[in-house]
Amino acid sequence: MAIEAFAQYLQNTPVSLFLQSQAPWLWPLSETLHFIGLALLIGATGFFDLRLLGFMKRVPIAVARQFMPLALFGFALNLTTGILFFVALPSQYVSSWAWWGKVAFLLVAGCNAMFFETTQGARILAIKEGEDTPLTFKAVGAVSLLAWFAVLYFGRMLPFFAEIR
Amino acid sequence: MAFLEWLQQLPFFVMIAESGSIWGYPTILVLHTAGLALVVGSALVVSARLLGMGALAPMSAFELLRPIMWVGFTVNAISGFILFAIAATAKAAQVVFWIKLSLVAVALVVTVRIMRIVEGAGDQGAVPASGRVLAVVSLLTWTGAIVAGRLMAYIK
Numbered sequence: 001m002a003i004e005a006f007a008q009y010l011q012n013t014p015v016s017l018f019l020q021s022q023a024p025w026l027w028p029l030s031e032t033l034h035f036i037g038l039a040l041l042i043g044a045t046g047f048f049d050l051r052l053l054g055f056m057k058r059v060p061i062a063v064a065r066q067f068m069p070l071a072l073f074g075f076a077l078n079l080t081t082g083i084l085f086f087v088a089l090p091s092q093y094v095s096s097w098a099w100w101g102k103v104a105f106l107l108v109a110g111c112n113a114m115f116f117e118t119t120q121g122a123r124i125l126a127i128k129e130g131e132d133t134p135l136t137f138k139a140v141g142a143v144s145l146l147a148w149f150a151v152l153y154f155g156r157m158l159p160f161f162a163e164i165r
Numbered sequence: 166m167a168f169l170e171w172l173q174q175l176p177f178f179v180m181i182a183e184s185g186s187i188w189g190y191p192t193i194l195v196l197h198t199a200g201l202a203l204v205v206g207s208a209l210v211v212s213a214r215l216l217g218m219g220a221l222a223p224m225s226a227f228e229l230l231r232p233i234m235w236v237g238f239t240v241n242a243i244s245g246f247i248l249f250a251i252a253a254t255a256k257a258a259q260v261v262f263w264i265k266l267s268l269v270a271v272a273l274v275v276t277v278r279i280m281r282i283v284e285g286a287g288d289q290g291a292v293p294a295s296g297r298v299l300a301v302v303s304l305l306t307w308t309g310a311i312v313a314g315r316l317m318a319y320i321k
Contacts, residue, residue, distance in 0.1 A: 028315065028316060028318075028319045031315050031318075032311065032312050032315040032316070035198075035201070035311045035314075035315055036308050036311050036312075038198070038201070038202060039201060039202055039205040039206045039209060039307070039308075039311065040206070040209060041206075042202040042203075042206045043202070043205065043206020043207055043208075043209045043210045044206070044209075044210055046202075046203075046206060046207075047206075047207075047210045047230075050229065055229055056226040056227075056229050058223050058225075058226050059219075059222045059223065059226045060221070060222075063219050063221045063222045064219070064222065066218060066219040066221075066222075067210055067213060067214075067218060067219050069218075070209065070210070070213060070218075149199060149202075152195075152198055152199060152202060153195055153199075156191075156194055156195045156198045157187075157191055157195065159191075160187060160190075160191040161187075
């Protein structure tokens with residue numbers, strides 16, 4: 001498969017070889033940051049998702065969204081460290097079912113958030129404090145929660161899932 | 166030490182450690198990570214609120230996070246105990262394990278006190294200065310517990 005050839009190529013580039021040589025300290029540090037990022041991302045996103053689902057109605061949706069910088073910071077941490085893991089050892093990731101599952105649910109979570117921001121963002125202010133959320137909001141909140149916990153699941157299963165071949 | 170050896174040889178823990186099944190050790194790890202997301206994620210959000218983020222959100226609305234945190238904490242107490250028990254003598258010998266446990270204990274006490282402030286706050290109630298101190302300690306101890314927990318895999 002082309003992706004495996006690319007992974008082989010990437011793994012022999014100077015950048016990848018450098019990251020591999022720094023692994024003894026870089027890997028534990030990046031993993032730790034990845035776990036902290038996970039807590040920030042799921043904490044703040046989950047909080048917003050709960051509001052979209054119709055919980056905490058006394059919190060205006062726009063105010064619940066003010067916690068999203070925490071999620072974006074967590075996502076930035078995890079994207080950076082995640083790319084670092086991948087560039088260091090691409091072959092072990094592209095040959096893992098868990099990694100493809102993780103990428104798939106990252107795409108689901110990303111498309112879901114983009115759909116919400118681009119098509120539903122304007123409706124946020126129209127919903128008054130104490131008012132229930134429309135069905136679209138509830139669906140977006142539910143998909144987001146499921147997708148992020150699926151990302152967590154496949155991420156944590158990375159060391160265990162059997163290889164594709 | 167005899168107790169720890171007895172513990173890790175109990176059939177249940179031996180089975181989890183050695184079954185090789187996706188539903189054994191890997192699933193316990195997943196549960197421990199999901200519990201982390203629930204407890205620490207919620208604690209970080211409440212702490213951020215005490216430090217001024219989303220200040221227009223009524224404090225009492227954050228009461229919803231209390232059961233979420235307790236579910237996460239219970240899952241992690243149980244999954245954490247299992248992860249300890251399957252390698253009890255090795256884990257007990259790790260300094261970083263005891264550091265993690267201490268940080269979790271402090272974080273738990275601090276978070277309970279934070280939730281008491283949340284409970285007592287009126288909708289327009291200002292955050293007391295002690296709330297901001299507790300929030301900072303909560304941020305430091307929960308992230309510290311994550312650091313120590315992750316390092317358990319590296320510092321033997």
